[in-house]
Amino acid sequence: MADQWATLGVDLHLEPSGPGLRKGLTDALREAVRSGRLAPGTRLPSSRSLAADLGIARNTVAGAYADLVAEGWLTARQGSGTRVATGMSAPPARPWGRTAVPQARTAPRPLAPARPAYDLRPGSPDLASFPRAEWLKAARRALDAAPYHALDYGDPRGRPELRTALAGYLARARGVRADPERIVVCGGCAHGLRLLGAVLRARGARTVAVESYGLDVHWRLLADAGLRTVPLPFDHRGTDPGALTGADAVLLTPAHQFPMGVPLHRDRRSAVVDWARRTGGLVLEDDYDGEFRYDRQPVGALQGLDPDRVVYLGTASKSLAPGLRLAWAVLPPDLGEEVAAAKGGVDTCGVLDQLTLAEFLTSGAYDRHVRATRLRYRRRRDALVAAVAARAPEARVTGIAAGLHVLLRLPPGTEQSVVQAAHWRGLSVHGLAGYRHADTAAEPVDALVVGYGTPPDHAWSGALDALCAVLPG
Amino acid sequence: MADQWATLGVDLHLEPSGPGLRKGLTDALREAVRSGRLAPGTRLPSSRSLAADLGIARNTVAGAYADLVAEGWLTARQGSGTRVATGMSAPPARPWGRTAVPQARTAPRPLAPARPAYDLRPGSPDLASFPRAEWLKAARRALDAAPYHALDYGDPRGRPELRTALAGYLARARGVRADPERIVVCGGCAHGLRLLGAVLRARGARTVAVESYGLDVHWRLLADAGLRTVPLPFDHRGTDPGALTGADAVLLTPAHQFPMGVPLHRDRRSAVVDWARRTGGLVLEDDYDGEFRYDRQPVGALQGLDPDRVVYLGTASKSLAPGLRLAWAVLPPDLGEEVAAAKGGVDTCGVLDQLTLAEFLTSGAYDRHVRATRLRYRRRRDALVAAVAARAPEARVTGIAAGLHVLLRLPPGTEQSVVQAAHWRGLSVHGLAGYRHADTAAEPVDALVVGYGTPPDHAWSGALDALCAVLPG
Numbered sequence: 001m002a003d004q005w006a007t008l009g010v011d012l013h014l015e016p017s018g019p020g021l022r023k024g025l026t027d028a029l030r031e032a033v034r035s036g037r038l039a040p041g042t043r044l045p046s047s048r049s050l051a052a053d054l055g056i057a058r059n060t061v062a063g064a065y066a067d068l069v070a071e072g073w074l075t076a077r078q079g080s081g082t083r084v085a086t087g088m089s090a091p092p093a094r095p096w097g098r099t100a101v102p103q104a105r106t107a108p109r110p111l112a113p114a115r116p117a118y119d120l121r122p123g124s125p126d127l128a129s130f131p132r133a134e135w136l137k138a139a140r141r142a143l144d145a146a147p148y149h150a151l152d153y154g155d156p157r158g159r160p161e162l163r164t165a166l167a168g169y170l171a172r173a174r175g176v177r178a179d180p181e182r183i184v185v186c187g188g189c190a191h192g193l194r195l196l197g198a199v200l201r202a203r204g205a206r207t208v209a210v211e212s213y214g215l216d217v218h219w220r221l222l223a224d225a226g227l228r229t230v231p232l233p234f235d236h237r238g239t240d241p242g243a244l245t246g247a248d249a250v251l252l253t254p255a256h257q258f259p260m261g262v263p264l265h266r267d268r269r270s271a272v273v274d275w276a277r278r279t280g281g282l283v284l285e286d287d288y289d290g291e292f293r294y295d296r297q298p299v300g301a302l303q304g305l306d307p308d309r310v311v312y313l314g315t316a317s318k319s320l321a322p323g324l325r326l327a328w329a330v331l332p333p334d335l336g337e338e339v340a341a342a343k344g345g346v347d348t349c350g351v352l353d354q355l356t357l358a359e360f361l362t363s364g365a366y367d368r369h370v371r372a373t374r375l376r377y378r379r380r381r382d383a384l385v386a387a388v389a390a391r392a393p394e395a396r397v398t399g400i401a402a403g404l405h406v407l408l409r410l411p412p413g414t415e416q417s418v419v420q421a422a423h424w425r426g427l428s429v430h431g432l433a434g435y436r437h438a439d440t441a442a443e444p445v446d447a448l449v450v451g452y453g454t455p456p457d458h459a460w461s462g463a464l465d466a467l468c469a470v471l472p473g
Numbered sequence: 474m475a476d477q478w479a480t481l482g483v484d485l486h487l488e489p490s491g492p493g494l495r496k497g498l499t500d501a502l503r504e505a506v507r508s509g510r511l512a513p514g515t516r517l518p519s520s521r522s523l524a525a526d527l528g529i530a531r532n533t534v535a536g537a538y539a540d541l542v543a544e545g546w547l548t549a550r551q552g553s554g555t556r557v558a559t560g561m562s563a564p565p566a567r568p569w570g571r572t573a574v575p576q577a578r579t580a581p582r583p584l585a586p587a588r589p590a591y592d593l594r595p596g597s598p599d600l601a602s603f604p605r606a607e608w609l610k611a612a613r614r615a616l617d618a619a620p621y622h623a624l625d626y627g628d629p630r631g632r633p634e635l636r637t638a639l640a641g642y643l644a645r646a647r648g649v650r651a652d653p654e655r656i657v658v659c660g661g662c663a664h665g666l667r668l669l670g671a672v673l674r675a676r677g678a679r680t681v682a683v684e685s686y687g688l689d690v691h692w693r694l695l696a697d698a699g700l701r702t703v704p705l706p707f708d709h710r711g712t713d714p715g716a717l718t719g720a721d722a723v724l725l726t727p728a729h730q731f732p733m734g735v736p737l738h739r740d741r742r743s744a745v746v747d748w749a750r751r752t753g754g755l756v757l758e759d760d761y762d763g764e765f766r767y768d769r770q771p772v773g774a775l776q777g778l779d780p781d782r783v784v785y786l787g788t789a790s791k792s793l794a795p796g797l798r799l800a801w802a803v804l805p806p807d808l809g810e811e812v813a814a815a816k817g818g819v820d821t822c823g824v825l826d827q828l829t830l831a832e833f834l835t836s837g838a839y840d841r842h843v844r845a846t847r848l849r850y851r852r853r854r855d856a857l858v859a860a861v862a863a864r865a866p867e868a869r870v871t872g873i874a875a876g877l878h879v880l881l882r883l884p885p886g887t888e889q890s891v892v893q894a895a896h897w898r899g900l901s902v903h904g905l906a907g908y909r910h911a912d913t914a915a916e917p918v919d920a921l922v923v924g925y926g927t928p929p930d931h932a933w934s935g936a937l938d939a940l941c942a943v944l945p946g
Contacts, residue, residue, distance in 0.1 A: 009844070010645070011764070011844070014648075035650075038645060039641060127621040132616050135825075139612060143608075144605075148929060149600060151603050151796035152597050152795055172483070172485055172510075172511060175488070175510070188819065188821060191821055291484070322626045323624035323823070323825070324825065325821055325822060325823045326823070344663055344667060345690065346690070349660065349823070350823045350826045352797065353826065
């Protein structure tokens with residue numbers, strides 16, 4: 001009998017105390033409601049179920065419930081069970097804190113911050129086009145096929161199904177020389193960089209050369225690991241590796257410089273690998289949007305030139321969605337163990353999404369999605385280039401051959417006012433200044449970094465209009 | 474026309490070079506197969522699709538494919554398309570490495586290690602009973618309900634839906650004083666401890682008191698953060714907080730000491746919180762299996778006594794599956810920002826599983842699953858206690874009131890030989906010695922830590938038989 005009820009209902013933690021069981025239970029329940037621990041509307045377990053849990057008579061629980069309904073703390077309604085009454089628990093000014101928390105009296109910080117009307121910040125793809133139905137189908141197939149022990153603690157490198165699928169895909173589509181044994185799955189590219197930063201520092205590295213323009217968050221991750229970042233000069237052929245002397249490693253975006261948009265010139269690709277071979281340095285290749293290329297010959301992964309000296313970093317954040325928190329590092333043979341150890345010796349990425357992505361890759365759904373979105377992004381890029389040429393001839397669009405963003409060059413001295421004007425129109429867009437390494441010697445360039453992949457389809461033309469309206473005409 | 478083909482097929486990265494386009498393409502393809510970059514059986518894009526991608530005539534691609542089929546590198550079959558032939562690419566002894574990698578000549582490390590026939594190691598629930606169908610249903614509902622921007626980079630604390638659902642559940646079922654704003658979602662409990670270790674060290678902490686018996690991996694995580702761990706004495710009332718002097722924090726499993734299985738005595742619960750209030754110390758409460766209790770009054774979270782001085786750590790690893798890599802910390806108000814910053818300022822946990830768990834909690838599926846599995850685990854525990862009493866009277870089972878494991882006390886000096894005998898029978902089981910802190914003063918105790926939650930149902934009675942067979946009778 002107790003067994004039967006044990007599987008029904010919900011759990012409710014109570015610690016009745018004192019001599020009278022019914023009074024003790026009533027007091028404990030009242031206190032849980034009064035203190036706000038049980039929120040208004042919370043459904044309580046049935047008296048049968050709670051009695052079985054507490055090992056007491058059902059009548060005792062039913063009596064306590066009845067007392068509290070009479071007192072107004074609970075409500076009992078046919079079909080809806082017993083619930084905590086609304087409006088009875090005094091909302092505490094300081095919810096459970098002992099010390100004064102001034103902001104608790106003002107409006108609490110919202111759980112979800114407000115979003116701008118139009119968003120052209122780079123970094124995210126069109127999330128409204130995330131292939132939800134296809135993803136769920138793949139999740140079902142993956143979970144159906146997975147052995148039960150796939151749900152256990154796993155290899156710190158990630159699920160073998162995903163590493164195998166990635167090895168095949170990266171070799172075919174990006175020219176990466178991949179081997180499942182050398183792949184480590186990470187919770188986003190930043191997580192991968194954090195691991196590599198720790199490993200480099202533990203090996204005695206002090207300095208990582210970076211690009212003059214890039215992501216501040218990546219430089220901070222390396223700094224947190226105790227590494228100094230030194231920017232390399234940049235010109236129309238991309239980042240100049242001539243100044244690499246003294247660096248222990250270099251972080252590059254060779255296929256599509258972020259945010260400038262140019263590929264690393266062929267000679268410089270060779271020069272970087274030569275430097276690494278000559279000095280024992282390590283190249284960190286951030287291939288964040290390598291799948292998205294439009295009118296030019298694709299640029300393969302630098303890693304293909306020397307998989308012993310180049311770490312390849314890829315991600316599902318641009319091709320699918322950042323919220324998946326799935327990225328991957330293809331490592332030289334001597335680094336795999338150290339990176340897995342830096343992960344804490346256990347996998348930290350959810351197995352279900354890993355298995356689903358593996359199924360997505362092997363079934364061809366990933367290729368289909370990338371190719372379909374690539375076409376849509378190319379159309380957006382074409383519309384952007386045409387609109388700017390027609391409506392803002394003083395601005396110049398560059399870095400358009402690939403990726404989900406362009407660089408929009410502005411007349412000198414106008415960047416900040418354009419960003420501000422955009423803000424007033426409800427358009428969120430980034431100036432180039434925020435991507436400039438503090439130690440960069442070259443003169444700053446006025447430009448916007450326009451992420452045309454970001455808006456959902458219904459907001460795209462509005463975002464483009466808003467952008468053109470604030471550009472110097 | 475090109476647009477139409479752009480969305481079909483798969484991506485194939487090639488860099489044809491040299492004057493003759495067809496010859497260049499043929500050479501590039503042959504090299505990709507010969508080097509092993511394209512694995513045997515890999516399906517190539519259709520000639521139409523690849524021609525569109527490369528911006529060349531379809532006939533050129535078809536010609537190159539035909540040449541390579543004639544040479545035996547590719548196969549073309551009606552309905553199955555063009556594929557890399559099997560048996561053509563010489564398996565390289567050193568796949569792409571420049572330097573010699575001796576182990577590459579021997580059998581490679583298997584992607585999935587062999588599992589023992591019977592597994593009674595503690596730490597995992599019965600993974601075969603993971604509610605796959607219910608989870609997929611919740612995933613569908615969660616993804617249907619999620620706004621598209623939920624798939625973007627998110628709050629480092631985790632999705633608000635999950636933090637809100639957890640706050641309600643933990644308050645109701647575990648007596649935690651929770652507030653969504655103070656919850657940080659982590660990729661497993663170890664990830665949470667790693668973050669807390671970093672925050673404590675940054676605040677100047679040097680020493681964390683721990684239990685005499687516990688998880689070596691947790692102590693190592695704290696040591697990695699630069700913190701010394703000092704074990705506290707242990708007796709039948711649980712860990713003795715009398716020796717806390719000098720510690721900056723203490724890590725405890727109050728509801729169900731791991732692995733000894735006793736709850737922390739009521740007086741000692743108060744003493745721990747008093748110590749924290751008096752000294753400004755922090756209590757880290759690891760509530761790893763708080764949901765599983767059987768015959769006794771449930772033990773609520775210690776955090777309920779003082780949410781300003783106790784960090785509550787919970788996890789889905791025992792109630793659902795470790796592979797989800799979802800855990801949560803409920804933090805004092807002054808720690809939230811620091812822990813979120815230690816996470817790197819971005820969320821590192823997959824959004825889809827977070828949304829699914831939120832839906833699982835709010836729909837009541839979580840309660841149903843916990844209550845159903847609790848009943849099954851209790852039956853296993855009863856069978857274990859009865860079998861040991863009947864077949865191995867010299868062994869004594871303790872710590873049976875809760876959780877997914879028991880402590881099986883053995884005659885002095887027999888632990889190692891019992892573990893070894895079990896291993897020979899294909900039964901994996903842990904001795905207590907591996908859970909003993911190196912600096913523990915008390916005499917070692919001979920015992921097994923038996924995880925009766927681990928095997929799937931079909932292997933449970935076999936595992937129990939194997940266990941009884943190796944116990945000293």
